[in-house]
Amino acid sequence: xxxxxxxxxxxxxxxxxxxxxxxxxxxxxxxxxxxxxxxxxxxxxxxxxxxxxxxxxxxxxxxxxxxxxxxxxxxxxxxxxxxxxxxxxxxxxxxxxxxxxxxxxxxxxxxxxxxxxxxxxxxxxxxxxxxxxxxxxxxxxxxxxxxxxxxxxxxxxxxxxxxxxxxxxxxxxxxxxxxxxxxxxxxxxxxxxxxxxxxxxxxxxxxxxxxxxxxxxxxxxxxxxxxxxxxxxxxxxxxxxxxxxxxxxxxxxxxxxxxxxxxxxxxxxxxxxxxxxxxxxxxxxxxxxxxxxxxxxxxxxxxxxxxxxxxxxxxxxxxxxxxxxxxxxxxxxxxxxxxxxxxxxxxxxxxxxxxxxxxxxxxxxxxxxxxxxxxxxxxxxxxxxxxxxxxxxxxxxxxxxxxxxxxxxxxxxxxxxxxxxxxxxxxxxxxxxxxxxxxxxxxxxxxxxxxxxxxxxxxxxxxxxxxxxxxxxxxxxxxxxxxxxxxxxx
Amino acid sequence: xxxxxxxxxxxxxxxxxxxxxxxxxxxxxxxxxxxxxxxxxxxxxxxxxxxxxxxxxxxxxxxxxxxxxxxxxxxxxxxxxxxxxxxxxxxxxxxxxxxxxxxxxxxxxxxxxxxxxxxxxxxxxxxxxxxxxxxxxxxxxxxxxxxxxxxxxxxxxxxxxxxxxxxxxxxxxxxxxxxxxxxxxxxxxxxxxxxxxxxxxxxxxxxxxxxxxxxxxxxxxxxxxxxxxxxxxxxxxxxxxxxxxxxxxxxxxxxxxxxxxxxxxxxxxxxxxxxxxx
Numbered sequence: 001x002x003x004x005x006x007x008x009x010x011x012x013x014x015x016x017x018x019x020x021x022x023x024x025x026x027x028x029x030x031x032x033x034x035x036x037x038x039x040x041x042x043x044x045x046x047x048x049x050x051x052x053x054x055x056x057x058x059x060x061x062x063x064x065x066x067x068x069x070x071x072x073x074x075x076x077x078x079x080x081x082x083x084x085x086x087x088x089x090x091x092x093x094x095x096x097x098x099x100x101x102x103x104x105x106x107x108x109x110x111x112x113x114x115x116x117x118x119x120x121x122x123x124x125x126x127x128x129x130x131x132x133x134x135x136x137x138x139x140x141x142x143x144x145x146x147x148x149x150x151x152x153x154x155x156x157x158x159x160x161x162x163x164x165x166x167x168x169x170x171x172x173x174x175x176x177x178x179x180x181x182x183x184x185x186x187x188x189x190x191x192x193x194x195x196x197x198x199x200x201x202x203x204x205x206x207x208x209x210x211x212x213x214x215x216x217x218x219x220x221x222x223x224x225x226x227x228x229x230x231x232x233x234x235x236x237x238x239x240x241x242x243x244x245x246x247x248x249x250x251x252x253x254x255x256x257x258x259x260x261x262x263x264x265x266x267x268x269x270x271x272x273x274x275x276x277x278x279x280x281x282x283x284x285x286x287x288x289x290x291x292x293x294x295x296x297x298x299x300x301x302x303x304x305x306x307x308x309x310x311x312x313x314x315x316x317x318x319x320x321x322x323x324x325x326x327x328x329x330x331x332x333x334x335x336x337x338x339x340x341x342x343x344x345x346x347x348x349x350x351x352x353x354x355x356x357x358x359x360x361x362x363x364x365x366x367x368x369x370x371x372x373x374x375x376x377x378x379x380x381x382x383x384x385x386x387x388x389x390x391x392x393x394x395x396x397x398x399x400x401x402x403x404x405x406x407x408x409x410x411x412x413x414x415x416x417x418x419x420x421x422x423x424x425x426x427x428x429x430x431x432x433x434x435x436x437x438x439x440x441x442x443x444x445x446x447x448x449x450x451x452x453x454x455x456x457x458x459x460x461x462x463x464x465x466x467x468x469x470x471x472x473x474x475x476x477x478x479x480x481x482x483x484x485x486x487x488x489x490x
Numbered sequence: 491x492x493x494x495x496x497x498x499x500x501x502x503x504x505x506x507x508x509x510x511x512x513x514x515x516x517x518x519x520x521x522x523x524x525x526x527x528x529x530x531x532x533x534x535x536x537x538x539x540x541x542x543x544x545x546x547x548x549x550x551x552x553x554x555x556x557x558x559x560x561x562x563x564x565x566x567x568x569x570x571x572x573x574x575x576x577x578x579x580x581x582x583x584x585x586x587x588x589x590x591x592x593x594x595x596x597x598x599x600x601x602x603x604x605x606x607x608x609x610x611x612x613x614x615x616x617x618x619x620x621x622x623x624x625x626x627x628x629x630x631x632x633x634x635x636x637x638x639x640x641x642x643x644x645x646x647x648x649x650x651x652x653x654x655x656x657x658x659x660x661x662x663x664x665x666x667x668x669x670x671x672x673x674x675x676x677x678x679x680x681x682x683x684x685x686x687x688x689x690x691x692x693x694x695x696x697x698x699x700x701x702x703x704x705x706x707x708x709x710x711x712x713x714x715x716x717x718x719x720x721x722x723x724x725x726x727x728x729x730x731x732x733x734x735x736x737x738x739x740x741x742x743x744x745x746x747x748x749x750x751x752x753x754x755x756x757x758x759x760x761x762x763x764x765x766x767x768x
Contacts, residue, residue: 157751253734253735256737259730260730260731261724261726459621463620464621465629466761470736470737471736471737479619481629489751
């Protein structure tokens with residue numbers, strides 16, 4: 001504890017010198033302008049509108065992409081609809097082989113995908129390289145194997161594909177979210193129109209190239225770029241039978257309303273405000289790493305981020321000392337540098353949202369801590385931030401910030417921890433840190449969340465179902481359960 | 491038919507029909523009723539009655555969900571016993587024809603069938619997941635919480651039991667809207683459930699005008715799911731719009747369905763991770 005007796009701000013000033021270790025980008029080829037991927041090839045759009053996609057770490061334009069309009073979306077849906085008959089009737093083992101191919105090509109082109117993901121989205125290369133891309137490949141590999149085993153998945157039911165799936169994904173894990181959407185849809189025999197997020201379209205456009213390389217039958221996967229309006233056109237198109245959306249709770253509700261009465265199947269993976277609960281018997285060093293991974297992973301742009309730390313009162317002080325010390329060692333900067341822990345905020349709009357909420361935290365009376373941290377001059381950045389003295393009613397304790405901002409609250413008893421953890425309209429994930437097995441299970445039973453990480457946080461796997469309770473959405477992605485939203489069980 | 495007949499000079503003691511909220515048979519707080527066939531008055535539940543019912547259900551969720559699966563199964567089985575014991579009364583309510591006997595038999599059968607599912611569901615629907623790493627990972631179904639049930643008008647008894655039983659099986663607490671035109675089987679079923687050891691508040695039954703109750707059930711922020719088996723397509727559209735406000739689950743399975751997938755339609759899948767190590 002000697003170390004904890006020293007002022008953490010003083011300790012945080014200790015700097016470790018690291019030589020730059022930039023990831024090479026000479027093997028990356030980004031086109032100046034992209035079309036749309038419809039019917040198995042890149043096509044010129046009907047829409048005349050284009051918008052730039054930029055590198056949020058440098059604000060430099062990477063490429064121009066299309067804002068697909070009604071005619072473009074209609075072309076894409078018709079291509080998917082046309083492809084559905086052939087794809088759904090293809091021998092399941094052959095369907096599996098195409099999906100295996102997609103997985104293998106993602107592995108073969110892993111570094112290219114990782115670098116593009118980092119350039120377009122701002123996430124540290126070590127995360128895109130070690131988490132996003134391997135998990136995306138694994139997801140396709142897992143679901144490829146399901147394609148010819150569907151009749152074993154759901155007891156006493158015959159599985160049937162639904163038709164065209166309209167899928168809209170967010171900017172925080174662009175290729176991984178694409179994989180979560182496309183892999184189960186294809187395995188179940190559906191065809192797809194996918195719209196990547198406005199600020200991160202490039203890895204999806206690379207995936208279009210992968211589909212061509214895999215010789216996937218034309219129209220099975222279609223990719224249209226654009227903003228919210230394009231997304232709305234995709235989900236409301238009458239020939240789309242199934243809608244899958246990952247994004248904010250606000251937009252999820254809009255989509256649910258716009259689909260009312262249409263009979264379309266819907267799954268939603270929405271926001272979160274997860275509690276990460278640390279008991280006094282937890283191994284503190286491991287817990288600190290888990291807290292850091294929980295909220296500062298991917299700049300906190302994670303729907304299941306552990307954004308509320310609930311720490312047992314008796315250990316609040318030493319835990320916070322250690323945590324503050326650890327924050328001082330996080331390296332913020334060039335996302336392409338292999339040593340970087342915290343990359344760029346995905347967009348200017350997101351940065352402004354984070355700044356506004358952090359300001360509200362200070363105004364409402366919370367105490368802010370940020371380690372000394374030099375922000376690059378260009379690009380969008382926000383230092384790792386921690387709030388103490390937070391009341392449950394503060395906006396920073398209630399609203400999803402989607403940034404590297406942690407709110408710390410305390411509790412005395414397990415019952416109080418459960419009460420506070422569940423005191424949110426969200427219910428996506430939760431964390432618990434304790435050495436006591438029976439308490440882990442007791443807590444896990446009571447936390448109203450779709451994923452509970454005990455003595456770990458932010459783990460993902462294609463075999464592991466993921467999704468929310470309450471306003472965090474419905475439906476599961478991953479595992480056998482992730483097939484269900486893409487099948488009619490007759 | 492409603493038991494309003496008298497014969498042999500006997501003056502029958504009629505029953506006052508009541509709402510069933512938090513384990514008690516109560517009149518509508520509004521004091522209103524509507525005239526059903528003959529001389530029967532049916533309480534016309536209000537928005538406030540609905541709110542009281544939701545509150546009672548919310549309060550009952552933790553206790554009911556925490557019962558062991560076997561205990562929930564025994565209570566559902568007890569409900570089957572109570573219903574079977576009142577067979578003649580329900581046959582009478584449903585019109586005494588052979589179809590009525592069949593319907594009561596099917597309702598008893600549905601309760602017995604779902605009673606047997608409570609302690610098997612997690613084995614059939616849950617999973618342990620072989621993740622790539624040193625973690626033990628499992629997925630289990632859990633109740634979604636408070637469920638609204640809009641039962642079909644016909645068949646008034648078995649149509650309702652086939653929705654109530656699976657939702658109870660999964661550990662939810664319910665707010666049931668009795669059909670406006672065929673309310674008696676639902677209100678009388680409440681008497682069966684009241685004597686089946688179900689904790690107070692686990693099932694609440696409201697009668698009244700659909701248009702006065704349904705919008706508030708669909709938009710209530712503390713209702714987690716709503717079963718629309720008894721709704722018209724137009725009603726479903728309105729419910730889906732209102733349900734979006736708190737991302738309510740709208741359950742649209744076929745009215746006659748009996749399956750474990752209907753139980754899980756009222757449930758959430760929870761996945762738990764823990765590291766493996768020494």
